[in-house]
Amino acid sequence: MPAAEWRVARLATRRRTAVTRAQVETISGRALGLFGLVFGAQTVPLALEQSAALIEGAGAALMAVLYGSLVAVAVASIAKLAVRGAAFAFAALYVLALLAWPFLVADPAALVGQTPWLYYICTVATTAAVVALPAPVATGYTLIVPTIYGVIRLLPAGGAVDPLLAVLNSMYAIILGVVVLIIVVMLRQAAESVDTAQEAALQRYDLAARQHATENERVKVDALVHDSVLTTLLSAAAAESPEEQDLAARMARDAVKRLDEAGAAGPRALDRVGLPVLVRRLRAALTTFSAPFTVRVVNAGGVELPVEAVEALYSATVQAMVNSMQHADEPGRSTRRELRIRGVRTGGAVIEVADNGVGFARDEVPEERLGLRVSIEERMANAGGAAEIASRPGHGTLVTVSWPSDAEGVGA
Known part of the structure; x- marks a missing residue:
């Protein structure tokens, strides 16, 4: 294999194995959709149990809104369509549900010592924010939302727990959210660097491939001119009898046809x-x-x-x-x-x-x-x-x- 073609094949192989920003976003979205469904399913029994302590119909409404948005995130991630929009919607709805929780609880005594079921999907919400929002905004969300939950835990509607336990709950949610944030941001930065290097390499490859193809085309046309065109011209110059002239005419038509075919084929970049x-x-x-x-x-x-x-x-x-x-x-x-x-x-x-x-x-x-x-x-x-x-x-x-x-x- 010629050295130029070997370099082309090597570059193409590297490009196919590189992880791109688009792949990182796809993986992050699908992981969010999958784990959102898993975490959401685990909270269903507790959510049903605690619905009795809420205003009539509020528990069912909360479950419909949050679980429905989790399903929407999963569907969007599979279809690779509007993933960020679905993730943003869930993150926003979760904050609204969290803020509304103290006002929806009708019987705070029934929740004393219990953990509101919203806590168990807090990490899903912070992950959704990481997927949907720029890193600085997602960082703020990851810090603020668990803090809001910690404040709610101090209230009767949140279980009226000891301040130390409320702080521990908040810190646990923050740590999980920050870990996810760091992983996704690092993957995005690494993928962007790969994308930038790939684009520069492809531009260099495009130029090299075109030059290589043009050189091959020049050699091909030179051979064609030598084998067909020059032979035809020499035959035409030496033709004296009608038979020789007719042969030269057929050779000329064949040479023109071959030149047209060579021109139509043209050089092409293969990658x-x-x-x-x-x-x-x-x-x-x-x-x-x-x-x-x-x-x-x-x-x-x-x-x-x-x-x-x-x-x-x-x-x-x-x-x-x-x-x-x-x-x-x-x-x-x-x-x-x-x-x-x-x-x-x-x-x-x-x-x-x-x-x-x-x-x-x-x-x-x-x-x-x-x-x-x-x-x-x-x-x-x-x-x-x-x-x-x-x-x-x-x-x-x-x-x-x-x-x-x-x-x-x-x-x-």
């Missing part, structure tokens, strides 16, 4: 890149723009695209966003912009750049304006993808780019 890499590159590009975009990403995990497709999608998307910033704004009116990225099965992607700006009539765009025709439509077509531009004056613009050209969502 595939995860869609989250493209998402990070687009987010990085957004940091350099003067106008904000709302970013929505769906089903990016597990989707891999050829390097050539990633480059085309990135360039076309950036051009569409630049066009929106340059032409969509209307004096005296704010413009909303969105970047929507969606994975299609395991090998396709659809990206939409939308705004509610002034819009335009496509047939009125001058031919010398190349931003739409060349930078978006032709770039995607050359890479085997597709682009669709929908706009009307006063109704905003929607640019949809996809790879491959038959990916779901284009034209929908």
